[in-house]
Amino acid sequence: MKIVSLKVTIILVFLLCWMAIARPNQPVSANESDSSAAELFSKKCARCHGKDGRAKGFKAKAVGARNLTDAQWQDRASDERIFNSINNGKDKMPAYGKSLSEAEINSLVTYVRSLKQ
Numbered sequence: 001m002k003i004v005s006l007k008v009t010i011i012l013v014f015l016l017c018w019m020a021i022a023r024p025n026q027p028v029s030a031n032e033s034d035s036s037a038a039e040l041f042s043k044k045c046a047r048c049h050g051k052d053g054r055a056k057g058f059k060a061k062a063v064g065a066r067n068l069t070d071a072q073w074q075d076r077a078s079d080e081r082i083f084n085s086i087n088n089g090k091d092k093m094p095a096y097g098k099s100l101s102e103a104e105i106n107s108l109v110t111y112v113r114s115l116k117q
Helices: 002-021 030-049 058-063 071-076 079-088 102-114
Strands: none
Touching: 030 058, 030 102, 079 102
């Protein structure tokens, strides 16, 4: 009987600790999501793709960064392809799958889509 109550106590302590650590997902408004995606792009992507996504700078040319505003490329590239490029990297582009969450990468995909001209 003592073993059963000890197990129950351990399980309850574990659940309480888990509940204390876990925090619920808080919904993010569209404006917050847009600004955080723009901030992420500025921090992670702009040094190669440029602030406007056109890849016109010296570094962009040196590493062969893609012009993200190109309508023809935007039409050919699926969201999944863009997600995978950000997540896994491609050619000289680094992989961000370990440093960004899936939600952050999805917000970047949406932001890249907004650059289409």
